[in-house]
Amino acid sequence: VELTALAIMQDAPVIPVIVLNKVEHAVPMAEALVAGGIRVLEVTLRTPQGLDCIAAIAKSVPEAIVGAGTVRNAADAWAAQAAGARFAVSPGYTQALGQACRDLRLPLLPGVATSSEIMAAQADGFNELKFFPAMQAGGPAMLKAWQGPFGDLRFCPTGGISPANAADFLSLKNVVCVGGSWLVPTHALEHGDWAHITALAREAVALRG
Ligand code: 3PG
Numbered sequence: 001v002e003l004t005a006l007a008i009m010q011d012a013p014v015i016p017v018i019v020l021n022k023v024e025h026a027v028p029m030a031e032a033l034v035a036g037g038i039r040v041l042e043v044t045l046r047t048p049q050g051l052d053c054i055a056a057i058a059k060s061v062p063e064a065i066v067g068a069g070t071v072r073n074a075a076d077a078w079a080a081q082a083a084g085a086r087f088a089v090s091p092g093y094t095q096a097l098g099q100a101c102r103d104l105r106l107p108l109l110p111g112v113a114t115s116s117e118i119m120a121a122q123a124d125g126f127n128e129l130k131f132f133p134a135m136q137a138g139g140p141a142m143l144k145a146w147q148g149p150f151g152d153l154r155f156c157p158t159g160g161i162s163p164a165n166a167a168d169f170l171s172l173k174n175v176v177c178v179g180g181s182w183l184v185p186t187h188a189l190e191h192g193d194w195a196h197i198t199a200l201a202r203e204a205v206a207l208r209g
Contacts, residue, residue: 019128058084135160
């Protein structure tokens with residue numbers, strides 16, 4: 001079965017945005033999230049260890065659906081898929097990136113923050129989009145405004161979202177899920193506090209009432 005961007009967004013109310021500096025954190029971190037009910041994991045390419053972390057999770061945590069975040073160009077997309085990523089998330093959108101992901105059959109969640117960016121991504125066939133950076137670029141009010149002209153599009157807002165404001169986004173009809181880094185705090189990684197990550201995942205799953 002081919003994975004779609006929509007299926008990835010529908011799996012849980014929150015896609016964790018994960019930044020890892022140590023490959024040995026990847027597998028226990030992924031197992032902790034899966035234990036809490038979160039299996040779609042976005043491991044960002046913003047650290048040099050990102051690709052190796054994706055590979056480790058793809059190999060050792062079969063229950064997880066691991067993807068790459070911070071995918072900015074075609075080379076990132078190729079490298080992500082080669083490492084085992086099953087989807088890609090980008091902070092913005094370019095035609096070159098869209099074409100590369102289509103060629104690779106790698107589901108892409110492209111980032112947008114303006115109406116023109118939405119139109120560019122939609123023209124290339126992308127109807128599920130990441131709204132980034134969500135709080136900084138207009139928050140829930142922006143998504144409400146987009147319901148008029150872009151009622152056929154669905155969003156994963158990311159950036160500045162926390163348990164305190166996630167419900168404001170998840171209650172919108174054009175929001176399928178949200179993204180956020182709060183599920184994998186640096187201190188939990190550094191102290192091996194996997195139980196804390198599992199607890200945060202459980203809370204995130206419960207956000208969809
Ligand atoms: C991202 O990197 O995609 C977002 O910046 C994550 O945002 P957050 O750290 O505010 O959750």
